[in-house]
Amino acid sequence: MNIVVCLKQVPDTYSERKLRAADSTLDRDAADGVMNELDEYAVEEGLRLAEAHGGEVTILTMGPEKASESIRKALSMGADKAVHLIDDALAGSDALSTSAALAAVLGRIGFDVVILGSESTDARMGVMGAMLAERLGVPQLSFASKVEIDGANISINRQADYGYDRVQATLPAVISVVEKINEPRYPSFKGIMAAKKKPVEKLSVADIGIDPGQVGLASAATEVVSFASRPPRQAGTVVKDEGDGGVKAAEFLAAQKFI
Amino acid sequence: MAEILVLAEHSGESVKKVTTELLTLARRFGEPSVVWVGQGAEEAQPRLADFGAATVYVAGDAEFDDYVVAPKAELLAALVAEKSPAAVLVASTAEGREIAGRLAVKTGSGVLTDAVGLDEGLVAEQSIFGGAIIVQSRVRAGIPIVAVRPNAIAPEPAPSPGAAQLENVTVAVSDVAKSARILERVVQERGERPELTEASIVVSGGRGVGNAENFALIEKLADSLGAAVGASRAATDAGWYPHQFQVGQTGKTVSPQLYVAVGISGAIQHRAGMQTSKAIMVINKDPEAPIFELADFGVVGDLFRVVPQLTEEIEKRAEG
Numbered sequence: 001m002n003i004v005v006c007l008k009q010v011p012d013t014y015s016e017r018k019l020r021a022a023d024s025t026l027d028r029d030a031a032d033g034v035m036n037e038l039d040e041y042a043v044e045e046g047l048r049l050a051e052a053h054g055g056e057v058t059i060l061t062m063g064p065e066k067a068s069e070s071i072r073k074a075l076s077m078g079a080d081k082a083v084h085l086i087d088d089a090l091a092g093s094d095a096l097s098t099s100a101a102l103a104a105v106l107g108r109i110g111f112d113v114v115i116l117g118s119e120s121t122d123a124r125m126g127v128m129g130a131m132l133a134e135r136l137g138v139p140q141l142s143f144a145s146k147v148e149i150d151g152a153n154i155s156i157n158r159q160a161d162y163g164y165d166r167v168q169a170t171l172p173a174v175i176s177v178v179e180k181i182n183e184p185r186y187p188s189f190k191g192i193m194a195a196k197k198k199p200v201e202k203l204s205v206a207d208i209g210i211d212p213g214q215v216g217l218a219s220a221a222t223e224v225v226s227f228a229s230r231p232p233r234q235a236g237t238v239v240k241d242e243g244d245g246g247v248k249a250a251e252f253l254a255a256q257k258f259i
Numbered sequence: 260m261a262e263i264l265v266l267a268e269h270s271g272e273s274v275k276k277v278t279t280e281l282l283t284l285a286r287r288f289g290e291p292s293v294v295w296v297g298q299g300a301e302e303a304q305p306r307l308a309d310f311g312a313a314t315v316y317v318a319g320d321a322e323f324d325d326y327v328v329a330p331k332a333e334l335l336a337a338l339v340a341e342k343s344p345a346a347v348l349v350a351s352t353a354e355g356r357e358i359a360g361r362l363a364v365k366t367g368s369g370v371l372t373d374a375v376g377l378d379e380g381l382v383a384e385q386s387i388f389g390g391a392i393i394v395q396s397r398v399r400a401g402i403p404i405v406a407v408r409p410n411a412i413a414p415e416p417a418p419s420p421g422a423a424q425l426e427n428v429t430v431a432v433s434d435v436a437k438s439a440r441i442l443e444r445v446v447q448e449r450g451e452r453p454e455l456t457e458a459s460i461v462v463s464g465g466r467g468v469g470n471a472e473n474f475a476l477i478e479k480l481a482d483s484l485g486a487a488v489g490a491s492r493a494a495t496d497a498g499w500y501p502h503q504f505q506v507g508q509t510g511k512t513v514s515p516q517l518y519v520a521v522g523i524s525g526a527i528q529h530r531a532g533m534q535t536s537k538a539i540m541v542i543n544k545d546p547e548a549p550i551f552e553l554a555d556f557g558v559v560g561d562l563f564r565v566v567p568q569l570t571e572e573i574e575k576r577a578e579g
Contacts (some may be wrong), residue, residue: 001348013508013527017388024394060296095370096363096400118353119347121508121531122388125372126353127360130328130343134361138440143353145502155442158327160353161454161503163447167327167438179509180495180502203272221369221400225382228393236539238551241560246568252556258460258484259519259573 001055001149004032004109004117005046006128007039007074008069013121023217024224028066038117041177043074044184045147046115053149056080058109062090062101075195077186080091082200083109089205092217095123099131101215104208106136111172113154118176120144121183122134129176139169142176157205261345263289264338265312266331266358268350272299274306274432276457277350279414281407282310286417288379289345292316293423294333294338296323304423311417316428322437328354329436332361337430339366339402346381351406352456359406368401373512375411375535389508389527392536409456410514447501455504458487460517461536463493463506464499465529467522467562471499476566477521483573489513489533491523507532522562525550542566 011017011031018027035043046057059074059082061067071082085105093101106114114136119126133140141147144156145164152171157164158180187195205212213219241247253259263285268275278293285291292314292396293307307315316338318409323330335347335358347362351373363370376384381403385394398404455461462484464477474490481488490500494506506513508531518536523529525541525548533539534553541554542565551557558565 004311013389013531017391019392019394095360096367099360099364107341119509124387124512125360125370126356127363127370127372130357130360131364134329134364137435140329140357141439142327142357157445158441159503161456161559163445163503165327165441166443166445167439168442173439178502220365221363222371222396222398225397227395230386230393231390233539233553234557235558236555238541238546238554238557238559240546241558241565243564244568245542245558245560245565246570247572249542249556249558249565249569250572252540253484253517253573254576256517256555258538259576 001049001053001112002033002110003046003050003055003057004060004106004111004114005039005042005057005074005079006060006063006114007043007070008036008120009033009063009070010036010120010122017122018069019224019227023092024227025217028064033066033069035073036117036120038119038179040116040184041179042117043077043079044182045177047078048182049113049147049149055112058083060102060105061085062098064091071200072195073187075198076191077185078191081198084200084202085208086202087204089212089216092220093215094220094222095125095127095131096221097215097219099128099135101205101208101210103132103135104210105203106132108208114174115169116176118178129174133174136174140174141167141169141173144175144177145180147175147181261289262292262342264335264342264344264347265291266294266335266347266349266355267293268352268355268401269295269299269303272302274303276414277409280409280412280503281308281348281350282307282312283414283568284377284407284412285348286311288381291421294335296334297321300425303423308415308420308423310414311421312423313421314424314426316426317482318428318430320429322432325439325441327439327441328357329361329439330432332358332365333432333436334430335362336365338428344402346403347404349406351408356406357406363404366401368404369398370404370406371398372398372406374405374407375514377405377407386535389531408512408514426486452481453485453487455489455506455511456513459515460486460512460519461489461506461515462486462519462521463489463491463519465522465523466493468494468499474500476563480519480566480570483570483577491529509522520550523550524548525553
């Protein structure tokens, strides 16, 4: 089975994340880059499917040179190879053009399943799985907390507010995962050493037949008009429980007319 | 006035609150039309009229509920082509965002998610990076598609009701849109509590709650306030509370009028999901817990003493 896991390198949520004043894009130098957390679960699920059904796991990422850190981590976890879509023309792409670029690569390299995290910790749009399924004309199996494959049949549990839906489709398909699905493995020392020899193919937009004018900040379908830091919250009242903490909390709620 | 398409979220004939919020928002810059998928439009019509809906496009075919989002995106795309609306508004829920994403691809339009406001010029306000930065964004290609965060807009009935004229629409759903079929819907009991993202009060428990059984304390406090129950990632990862109630970066983003954090330290993972709540109350035994930085009111103390006392006090006041 040909398994492709899409991953995104994002600024570490534990460092201060900023936008650049010049063009309102993410300041990638201000924060450490890490693999988007939910994509770790996507990599893990890809590895588990390959272990259970045979096949290869290919990592696909779009991003600047720095994104190779996350590629390396996924290869260390056990993925077989990677494709890195890297081109200055892509900088500042929005979701619409990112999905077009990724779909073009996926069309070129082929796949039985595409797996990705259900959203990224930076943009948090949660649209990429749906957009890729739309562009590729394949079933959308998103928010999966469980994946089962039997021959060409695939079924998932799709997490929802009310519980979950059991959803069925036939391969090829796009899957997005939630963190309930598995527990990602840590790269082993052997895995880290092996990753150094694994192939990483670099592609430019020209390589995938996309006009550079159709991607990047200048042609994005959305734009940031302005941005500002949120004013800090005013310091509140903190009391120590002296046996009447619950009563004091109720008094606060009453004063605020919540009760 | 320009037509604005509003995709209704509803449970049978019951209109979800977020839909009334979207209608309230849409009235500021146009004339809202509702897109209603499934049954219940006739019963819901008076409420949609109250909030200013001029037209209700009804796709009553049960087929729409049998497949994952794609048929709804096809329906919207057909309506967009026919009506050329000034904008399309959906709720920024998991499904709403996915429909928005597919519609964006179909129509070549820009899509903005998780908007907390939208002005006459269709400039959306978004709160990003865990609420640290406020961004004004707009769509500059195609028809603006905006997913609006539930609870961000105060719903107000229209000064004069809309006609809410029911109009049946039929769309031949393509085979490819029917490729992900829903076999079974598994509904997990959550009692009579309001939905997490729509609730005006949310009470969440975290690591300090200690185990699944103790979540009964959180539920009792929530019930005394008519609140929804949430949980931190630590609590859902430990299996103490179901995953769909997780508030935080990998879970739900909520902005209730009041958020009560119990036994939650306030890691950025959690703050990202609740930082825009209007008022925040914290109960935690660790005075150094970062969550206190956000608190309008905080109690440093043992939650197993403070929470039952608070619940009792609220119930007493309700009776009195």
